[in-house]
Amino acid sequence: MTRTDPDSCPGVLRLHNAADGPLARIRVPGGQLAPQQLQALAEAARELADGSIELTSRGNVQLRRVRDASALEARLTAAGLLPSASHERIRNIIASPLAGRVGGAADVHGLVVALDAGLQADPLLAKLPGRVLFTLDDGRGDVSGLGGDIGVHAVDGDTYALLLAGADSGVRVSAGDAVGLMLAAAHGFLELRDGQWRLHEIPDAGPRLTDRLLTTRSGLDTSDESIEIGVRHEIPIGWMTQGDDRVALGAGVPLGSLPARTAEFIAAVERPILLTPWRSLVIADLDEWAAEQVVRVLAPMGLIFDAHSPWLLVSACAGMPGCAKSRTDVRADVAEAVESGRVVPAGAPQFAREGLEAAEIVASGRQHWSGCERRCGRPRGAVTDIIATGDGYRIDPAD
Structure with a gap:
C-alpha cells in the first residue's frame, strides 16, 4: 500500500480541526506522568480547552476545543511535555504499565526513557510518520499485541525479542542493545517506505527489515522459537501489591474522559501516574493507608476500581x-x-x-x-x- 496523502496525525504544534474545535494530541512516552505534569494538563484542560483530558489507545492524551494554541504550547513546554518541536509527533511509545512493580520478566520503563531520548537526538528520525508506534513489553504480553510497528518483548530479565509489524522477527537482543536495535529498525523503516504510514503497509516489511538488520548489525542472535503474539483485554484495575510491598492502584476512566478536577485530585496524591493503552491509569508506589484514602476519595468522583464494572x-x-x-x-x-x-x-x-x-x-x-x-x-x-x-x-x- 502506497499512501498518496500526507500524514496528518495531530500534535500540539499541528492541531486537528475537529467538528467541535481544535484538538491537540500530547505524546506521553510509556504513559509516564509525574504529578506536576498531570497538574499542568489539568490546568490546561480547564483554562484552555473543554475541561477534560482524553486518554488515547496509545497511552497519550488529547485536549479538545483548544482556545489558545500558543498558550498551550508554552505550558506543555514548561511542564516537560513538549521537549522537541521537530520530533513531537513520533514519540509514540507504549510500555507494560506494571513493569518493574507487579509481575513481568523485566522493567522496561528505563528503556522508554532511553528510546525517547534516542528518537529525539536523531534528526533523520523526525521524518517518521506520526502514526508509527513503538512497543516495550515486559514479557507478560499486554502490549505486544497492540499493533506496534517496532517493539521488543522480554524473554527473560536481559533478553528481548524484536517485534516488527507486530510479529516476532526471530532476532534476540540484550537489554543493553535493545534501544539501539529499535532505532536501527526505525531507520530501516524509513529506507523501505514509499509513502506508507505503518510498517505493516510495506510488502514483506518484516522479513526485509530483519534481513537488513542482520546484515548491518553484528552480534545479533536469532531464535527458532517464535513468541506467539495475541491481543489481551485484561485492564489492570484495583488494588495490586507491588514487589516492594507498596500498592499500585489501577483505575478505569469511563470512555477515557478524565475531568480536570479529578486529574487534579490524582496529581495531589504525589505519586507516579502511568497512563495505559486501555484508556485507564495506574497510581503507583502507594502505602496501604494512602491507597485506601485514594479509593475513598476518587471512586465517588467516577474512577473505577472494580474490575467487574461494565x-x-x-x-x-x-x-x-x-x-x-x-x-x-x-x-x-x-x-x-x-x-x-x-x-x-x-x-x-x-x-x-x-x-x-x-x-x-x-x-x-x-x-x-x-x-x-x-x-x-x-x-x-x-x-x-x-x-x-x-x-x-x-x-x-x-x-
Missing part, C-alpha cells in the same frame, strides 16, 4: 459533536446503556441485528460503539461492533 467493557469513538462524520452522539448512547444495565458480561449469546434504536441495544462482553462505518478507536481483537447507520444501529458480533 464501564470496562465499552469503548467509543468521539461521536457527535466532536466528529462531523458521526451520525449520532454515541458516547451519550453508551453511557445510557451502561447506566441502564444493558451492557452485560461476556457469555450471553450475541446476534447480528440492524435498524435498532439506541435504547433497544443490549450487548454482551467487550464492545465498541461507532458513529459511522470507519469505527475509529476500535480496540484490536475480538470486539462486538455497534455501529450507527442511516437506519439506526447495527450490531456486528465479535468473531
